Amino acid sequence: MPTPAKKKTSPKKIVKTKQAPVKKSITAPAKKNKTNFWLKVLANVNIVAFVAMIIINFQAINLPLGGMTTGALSDLYPNLFTPAGLTFSIRGLIYLALFGFIIRQMVDLSKKNSLWITKKVGIRFLLSCLANIGRLFARHFQQVFLSVLVMLAFLVILIVLASKVQIGKKLWTRKEKLFVQVPFSLYLWWISVATIANISARLVHIQRTMRGMTPIFWTIVMIVIAALLALLALYKKYNVIFALVVIRAFIGIIIKTLWAEIIYSQIIRTLGACIAIITAGIWLKFEQWKKN
Secondary structure, eight states, X not given: OOOOOOOOOOOOOOOOOOOOOOOOXXXXXXXXXXXXXXXXXXXXXXXXXXXXXXXHHHHHHHSOBTTBOHHHHHHHSOOTTOOOGGGGGHHHHXXXXXXXXXXXXXXXXXXTTOOHHHXXXXXXXXXXXXXXXXXXXXXXXXXXXXXXXXXXXHXXXXXXXXXXXXXXXXXXXXXXXXXXIHHHHHHHHHHHHHHHHHHHHHHHHHTOOSTTOOHHHHHHHHHHHHHHHHHHHHHHHOOHHHHHHHHHHHHHHHHHHHHSSSOOHHHHHHHHHHHHHHHHHHHHHHHHHHHO
16 A cells, blocks of 8 residues: 655744844943042042141151140150050051052052952041041140040041951962051051050049059050950951060060159069960961961
């Protein structure tokens, strides 16, 4: 029997439909350009604020601001926590490191679409410069309570800033660590010690103690707090720089105490013990780094 012929199936016609052209979004590039514009403005404002801060700090030291030099103010509110004057020479190193950050920011500005450092730091560096200037005016015009409030605000700003630049983390390159992380690490922990000294000056200003506790007791408490901050920085952030700044401040307090008419052995022993503990903490961290 002949097999039935298969029906030929005509191929299906493929109907091509014209797709509507995809409209390119013009809002995203515009938003990016606007963001870059404001970042450039902020970077330039940061430079101006830094220069103003340096000028006013120079005037505070060399040209009496409010009729009082920095040394005269320290003598006006003597307290056992304030280090010897030579200890404050570290400010020169800190401001030099911050100048390095400004240079790095200027290099960042010169590169097209490379403002990530300014974006990371944000307005916080500008606020830190204003706080630095504010604490000088408050202190030199002998507004001790206002000075303490400004210093506490200054400290909070630097703590937030330090967290933004991820101090102690190994994600950044060597140049970025040198010009961004190191300056703010030094800056933060110097202001931490300075805030404690400012609070001590406030206690002297109000001329009273709590429940009969002596100035020696409160000085020892503040020394222990500073040491705990150093150990916390080592444990949480691997921040050896802060620990070294605290040790330097403690050595300055020992020198000033030894130069005083009355030598407080309790304070010297506390400082010596804290220096030994912080040094041991630094050594342990180095040992951990070697193993890793």
